[in-house]
Amino acid sequence: MRWFNLFWQQLANGLIVGSTYSLIALGYTLIFGVLGIINMAHGQIFIFGSLVGLALMTSTDLPLPVAFVVAIVVSAILGIILEYTALRPLRKKNVPHLASLISTIGFATLVEEGMHKLFGADSRSFPEVFGGKVFDLGIMQIRGVDLLIIGISLVLMFVLHFWITRTKLGKAIRATAENSDTASILGINTNLVIVLTVMIASGLGGIAGMMIGMTYSALIPSMGLTLGFKGLAVLILGGVGSIPGAMVCGVLLGVIEVFAVAYGDSSYRDAVAFGLIILILLIRPQGLFGSKA
């Protein structure tokens, strides 16, 4: 039953790739949920953050958990800079939402060029943290690091979902998302909520970036753009603003892509994945998990 084993192995490959997509999409979803805009700089921000973490890790023997913290902090700081330079000034002037789309693209370009100046354009290899230990689960073999990635993604999703739906701060975020003027009248400091959301979304990206480095054994500055687009696709597919949607559809996109390569032609990897997205959107324009506006 070789094809059977092969199927499970490819499914595992898809799950791993997909869980990194999910983590990226969470960042988009959070910001979209609250601000109603798509942050085109998300990809670049988290790759920048994780590159800083990686660079410190390789040059100063920083332990991995500390490097994770560095990546989260740097990404979050970049998120705050984005909010103060590219989002808030536009929001104050009440310009159309499209303007902030463009200003975040501008910010993305600056961050990407900054990466090239600081780290060069080359890929940086990620040190093997767990010695690449492979677990044999009978039907599939999976690296320890990949199990960890799937685990972290799941935990993060549940924590985030719980936090948004059950805590007071989550309530404030949801209120701001619903209607920021009303929320503000009701005594919620909406500016603070927005800053917090951008920070959390970017910090989450920092985690995603480090895990991407671990899965692919390398980080490349240009990954921000390519993986950012994957995250965007997941956002649309899952229904904008939906956290479970981002999680499930990220994994779905990863699995579809891997199967397209495994049982089709790798040149059609993106074509198949995005073709399916178009198809799904034709049937459910609000996304798989989105609610009708």
Add this chain to the structure above:
Amino acid sequence: MNKKRFSQLLATCLLGTTILAGCGGGASTSTPAPAGGGEAQQSAGGEITAKIGVVSFLSGTGAAYGEAQKAGLELALAELNEANKGKLKIELQMEDSGGKKESAINAVNKLINQDNVVAIIGPTLSGEMFAAGPVANEAETPIFGISNTAEGINDIGEYVFRNSLPESIAIPTAMKAAQEKKGFKKAAFIYAANDDFSVSGFKTMKATAEQMGLENLGEATFSNGDVDFSAQLTKIKELNPDVLLVSALYKEGSLVVKKARELGITATIIGGNGFNNPQVFEIAGDAAEGLIVATPFSPEKQDEKVQTFVKAFEAKYGKKPDQFAAQAYDGLYIIAQSLLAAGKADRNALRDQLAQLKDFQGVSGKLSFDEKRTPVGEAVVVEVKGGKFVPF
């Protein structure tokens, strides 16, 4: 809409559009080239001043190639201008293509029409050369590839040269040498399907494998810029080949090799020319051990000329030169030699001299051009051992 707000919006839009134009390698101009072309300034002392354009992959995903080329060219430039004082003064005008075809075309146009160069070195990728070569050929300006190894580069036109050994020579040399030692029979292939260079390398590999009587178990592809190769390599692992042939640029290639070893593929891996870069060891680490490639240049070669070059390079840049630096270095030497023979900085005179090149002794071996300007030289087969290339 008030004026202030409008101008702010405009500014944000402009900022945004830089993402589209960001990597452009200079504007193209339509100024016609002066007849004869070339900046032919002959000073009273008979010194020829020649301005040579360089189009290289200096930023973006393959910047390591461009940086190596730039280093090799600058070292050669300093040595040549010192040695030929009073006879020939070369100036280099560097342009960055970012590895993009359209930028390479723009850069070539600018160099020919605006900077009036006598010849162009580059561009780095074969795909870029296929795009920009015809432009230079049309303008009757010699264009000299120092890293284009794909088939058909010289067929672009009479003004197109290269000193980079085509993969059609290098790859079969590596494959035959490896089979003699390892005796493999079943082959699988993986290559970047959206890159001219990698596709050309793959075709050579496939043809050679057929010639050698290897069984073709399967072919897998990916795209430049991909980072996940698990699906393709899982498939290949199931095929259980004894030899895996990888045709890719070093960045994706190193990740493929690393992932292949992680998945437990134990086949001998033979790579194309893209692997001739020290970055391979950085990215693939231990997984690179045993990788076999053919290269026109090895810094370990016990040859006086090679060792002098390696020492000078190390003194200047603090690292060992790779194939790209070596071929860039040789390329400028060949052009300088031909310029001196031509006696003037003239595009056509230079072309005629280049076409006659015979037995040039460079750091990347002996080189001649045949009647179709295809380089004739020999390749050295190397294997990765202990984190560096050693003769196989």
